Amino acid sequence: MRSKVSAGDVLKGHVDLLLLAALEAGPAHGYAILETVRERSEGVFDLAEGTVYPALYRLERRGLLDSSWVEATGTRKRRVYRLTPKGQAELGRQRTAWDGYVTAMQVAIA
Amino acid sequence: MIDAILEQLGAALDDLGVRGAGYHRMLAEARDHLEETVARVGEEEAVRTFGSPRELAGLVAAEVATSRTRSAAYATFFVLAPVGLAYAALYLSFPSGSQLDQSGGRVPGLGLLASAGIVFLPQIAFVSGVLALLRVVRMRNRDTLAAAELRMQRARAAVASTAGILTLVSLGLFAIDQRRIIAGWWLVGVVVACAVLIPPLLVVGLATRRAARPVVPVEGRADDVFDDLALLFQMPVVRRHDFPSHPWRFAVLVGFVLAAAVGPFAGPAGAVGEFAVLLVCFRVLGRPLGLRRDGARASCEDDEAGAQEATAERAL
Numbered sequence: 001m002r003s004k005v006s007a008g009d010v011l012k013g014h015v016d017l018l019l020l021a022a023l024e025a026g027p028a029h030g031y032a033i034l035e036t037v038r039e040r041s042e043g044v045f046d047l048a049e050g051t052v053y054p055a056l057y058r059l060e061r062r063g064l065l066d067s068s069w070v071e072a073t074g075t076r077k078r079r080v081y082r083l084t085p086k087g088q089a090e091l092g093r094q095r096t097a098w099d100g101y102v103t104a105m106q107v108a109i110a
Numbered sequence: 111m112i113d114a115i116l117e118q119l120g121a122a123l124d125d126l127g128v129r130g131a132g133y134h135r136m137l138a139e140a141r142d143h144l145e146e147t148v149a150r151v152g153e154e155e156a157v158r159t160f161g162s163p164r165e166l167a168g169l170v171a172a173e174v175a176t177s178r179t180r181s182a183a184y185a186t187f188f189v190l191a192p193v194g195l196a197y198a199a200l201y202l203s204f205p206s207g208s209q210l211d212q213s214g215g216r217v218p219g220l221g222l223l224a225s226a227g228i229v230f231l232p233q234i235a236f237v238s239g240v241l242a243l244l245r246v247v248r249m250r251n252r253d254t255l256a257a258a259e260l261r262m263q264r265a266r267a268a269v270a271s272t273a274g275i276l277t278l279v280s281l282g283l284f285a286i287d288q289r290r291i292i293a294g295w296w297l298v299g300v301v302v303a304c305a306v307l308i309p310p311l312l313v314v315g316l317a318t319r320r321a322a323r324p325v326v327p328v329e330g331r332a333d334d335v336f337d338d339l340a341l342l343f344q345m346p347v348v349r350r351h352d353f354p355s356h357p358w359r360f361a362v363l364v365g366f367v368l369a370a371a372v373g374p375f376a377g378p379a380g381a382v383g384e385f386a387v388l389l390v391c392f393r394v395l396g397r398p399l400g401l402r403r404d405g406a407r408a409s410c411e412d413d414e415a416g417a418q419e420a421t422a423e424r425a426l
Contacts, residue, residue, distance in 0.1 A: 030139055031146045048161035049147070053139055054169035058253060061177050078142050079135070 015055050017098060018045060020064065020083065020091040027082035029072075030056065056081055064090050111153045112144045115163055122167030127323040132174050140166075171324040172254035178321035179260045179267075180246050185314045186267040187243040190235060193274045193311065196303040197232055200281060205293045221287045227280025230387050235273035238399060242266035244338050245400075256330030264318050265398040271315040278304045278311075334400035357402040361392040 022028070022036040030052055037045050059065045064087035072078040083091065119140055123133050140160075147156035160166075245263055249255065255263075285292065285300040336343050336354040343353060353360040365385040373381035396402035 029142070031143050048165075049143065049159050050140065050161040050163070050166040051169055053136060053143075054166070054173045054254075057170070057173050057177075061173075062251075072142065076142055076145065077138060079139050 014098075015047070015052075016059060016064075017091070017094045018047075019052070019055060019059060020087055020094065023065065023081060023083045023087070024091060027080045029078045029080050033081065059087070063087075111157055112141065112148065115144060115157055115160065116141055119163035119167060122164045123170060126167050126171035126325040126327070128167065128171050128174055129323075132170065136166075136170050168327040169254070172326045172328050175257075175260055175321060175324040175326045176254045178317070178324075179255075179263050180250070182314060182318040182321045183242040183246040183263050183267045185317060186271050187239050189307075189310045189314050190239045190270055190274050193278065193307050194232070194236065196307060197277060197281070200296070200299055200303065201228075203296065203299070205296060217287060220283060224280045224284035224287060227276060228284060231273045231277040231280060234391060234395075235270050235277055238266050238270035238273060238395075241335065241338065241399060242270055245333070248338065249333075254326075254328055256328045256332070257326040258330060258332040260321075260326055262332040262398070262400050264322055266400070267318045268315065269395060269399060271311050271318065275308055275311045275315070278308055331404065332400060334403050336403060338400075354403045357396065358392075361389060361396075361401075365389055 018037050019033060022033045022040070025036070028036065031049075033056075034047060034049055034052055037047065056065065056067070060067055060081070063084060065081045066084055067079050067081045069077045070080050116137055120133070120137055123129075123136060128136070144156055144160060147159065151159075242263060245266065249259075281300050282304045285297045289297050334354075342348060351359060365388040368388055369381040369385040372384045376384070392401060397404075
């Protein structure tokens, strides 16, 4: 069984990459973004759910995401986030950096 | 249970000074999130996985404060730029040959006071504004910043905008005091500059103050000018003077350079005045603007440097 990883250790510093990657497939709201991260990591990346919102605000402030309210079921409103072109470019940059890091680690610990 | 969590979150946000749009947005998103989670995994699990409302409120406060502080610092610099241009234009276009009577205007001493403001306040505004911009540009990609760092950035922006306002006020007082002997068009220019440029400076000043409202629970130290200009201070010829540990040496050096620069124009008395005012400003504003390194940090770094030297000597 895989051990769960908290946002406080390995995840710290990589939350932005996870959120940007989760939004690559298309616009989504906070809960759906978390679900995507959880599913893709097979439950390993278990973020404290509330903390994803300040991270989304930060990415939006940096112009990597934009968002808007949409009507959900009943009277509920829901904030939907989407990648901006700048966010797409940042995702590519962070992926490349991550790939380089992983390759270097694999060589270093082999 | 959801209502109780939202109530706690709302109270925590309010406690930390997060109000208005940020407050309502966070609560609306939290409600949507919790309702969706409850529908899927039940109330108890939804509340558990959501996390602590207090911790979440702290993260939101830090994000809001960081964002507002950066915006205020950028805005301050960009509002100060036209102030600088207007000041330069008025200074350079001052009618030559005007026989000023700085001590004998309508209000005794006002002309002298205003003249001092016209000379020194723009320098304070310029240095603080540039330092504020330098810092926010340098830290533009950092996530939420520590409370001490945000306080320093706001102090730089606030000093810059206040000095900018006082510069314009000094110009205005000077022009009014000397209006009988200076050209009418110059007086009109000063009044227009004050009327156009003071309101935006007041607005950015208020924005800076508003940025201080969220209470940021992120600990950590603020950088100082020696971090801002690390490339300069790490050059071997500069480094050996150890300015971070002896910031007054740096102040005196800058004072001499400035005095030497203004001496040919302002005479010996002007050069001495420039030197003295710089030291006074360094004493008063040095800590809030990060021109002097925090004593604890400096001595800690001295200890580390000493330990490294001792280790190196032992190794040799």
